[in-house]
Amino acid sequence: MVKIAIVYYSLYGHIRKMAEAVKKGVEDAGHTATLLQLPETLSEEVLAKMHAPPKSDDAVVTLADLEAYDGIIFGLSGRYGQFSAQFKTFWDSTGSLWAAGKLIGKPAAVFASTAQQGGGQETIGLTLIPQLAHHGMIFVPLGYADPKLFVNTEVHGGSPYGAGTIANGDGSRMPSELELGIAVTQGTNFAKVAAKLAAK
Numbered sequence: 242m243v244k245i246a247i248v249y250y251s252l253y254g255h256i257r258k259m260a261e262a263v264k265k266g267v268e269d270a271g272h273t274a275t276l277l278q279l280p281e282t283l284s285e286e287v288l289a290k291m292h293a294p295p296k297s298d299d300a301v302v303t304l305a306d307l308e309a310y311d312g313i314i315f316g317l318s319g320r321y322g323q324f325s326a327q328f329k330t331f332w333d334s335t336g337s338l339w340a341a342g343k344l345i346g347k348p349a350a351v352f353a354s355t356a357q358q359g360g361g362q363e364t365i366g367l368t369l370i371p372q373l374a375h376h377g378m379i380f381v382p383l384g385y386a387d388p389k390l391f392v393n394t395e396v397h398g399g400s401p402y403g404a405g406t407i408a409n410g411d412g413s414r415m416p417s418e419l420e421l422g423i424a425v426t427q428g429t430n431f432a433k434v435a436a437k438l439a440a441k
């Protein structure tokens with residue numbers, strides 16, 4: 242059995258909801274998953290102006306967590322087609338792990354949330370790859386492992402880079418059943434890959 246960390250940043254709960262589905266997928270494959278949230282960098286004043294709800298009770302991820310888990314799935318809320326500053330700040334705190342090569346060979350994946358379909362569903366995954374490469378982590382894409390990705394009869398997030406959801410500009414759209422199903426598939430497939438790597 243492998244231990245998977247789902248490390249996420251979610252301001253309005255869309256990514257948090259997707260993270261639960263990814264966790265289910267990992268557990269469906271017979272493995273364990275833990276939800277860990279990224280440290281917030283915005284002040285309470287700014288968060289209030291952005292109408293951000295309170296954070297979840299999930300533990301805040303630490304550098305030791307990155308080392309301890311067998312694989313890490315990142316859940317990222319989009320900012321201008323990339324991941325948020327909170328995530329970049331966290332990456333920039335991982336120099337000690339990088340210097341010691343602690344994450345080399347560890348599998349990683351990504352799922353994303355954007356307001357619009359063209360708002361970064363693919364580019365968030367694409368722009369994660371340099372971070373993974375520098376740490377020597379193994380990017381595990383979703384590919385078209387879930388046929389729901391081919392659906393063109395309804396609006397949905399997700400791409401070969403990973404599962405995804407579309408939140409709307411005002412955050413009014415929560416993840417659909419189709420998007421949550423793709424997220425479950427990603428959790429299952431990722432856990433299977435992580436288990437194969439851990440067995441070597």
Ligand SMILES: Cc1cc2nc3c(=O)[nH]c(=O)nc-3n(C[C@H](O)[C@H](O)[C@H](O)COP(=O)(O)O)c2cc1C
Pocket residue numbers: 250251252253254255256257318319320321322354355356357358359360361408412
């Ligand atoms: C500063 C900022 C920039 C954003 N930029 C984009 C963008 O370029 N494209 C887009 O589709 N959504 C954009 N969004 C919307 C977020 O992606 C959306 O609020 C998020 O996916 C909701 O997920 P969450 O509730 O898990 O945070 C932006 C939001 C903020 C606050």
